[in-house]
Amino acid sequence: MSNDAKIPYETTILVRDRCLCLHVQRAARALAKRFDDLFRPLDLTNGQFSLMMALNRPEPPGMAPVAALLAMDRTTLTAALKPLERRGLVAILSNPTDKRGRLLSLTAEGRALLAQAVPLWTAEHAALEADLADADALRADLLRLSRSR
Secondary structure (H helix, E strand, O other): OOOOOOOOHHHHHHHHHHHHHHHHHHHHHHHHHHHHHHHHHOOHHHHHHOOOOOOOOOOOHHHHHHHHHHHHHHHHHHHHHHHHHOOOOOOEEEOEEEEEEEEEEEHHHHHHHHHHHHHHHHHHHHHHHHHOOOHHHHHHHHHHOOOOO
16 A cells, blocks of 8 residues: 555545535534633533533433433533532432432522523524524434434
């Protein structure tokens, strides 16, 4: 095998213009920045907002269902929870039915911060959807892609 393999520049242009993975990555970064900027006055990131919303349930969920919802492994979820726990926004509790398991819960402070964040998200999300040709179709396509493997 030669170390002199050359890929034509036309291929680079083709990938740049057609690669769905590249376009989704770029869009994800732009959306993350948009919502990070929005939540900055609350000292919250878009990822923290999503995590806190995932915990906003009638009963505290376990780690596995939250990790699955957010498409992350448990180690990544544990790392994401630490700053929220240090701020007193999230509590990690022992599961009374399985002492090895952990349940995740918003604290009163976490619920109060989420109550401030949701109206910001609602307004920004409405503005974002107004800029899209078909938000429902995009959402459906992204959901289908996220479940395809």
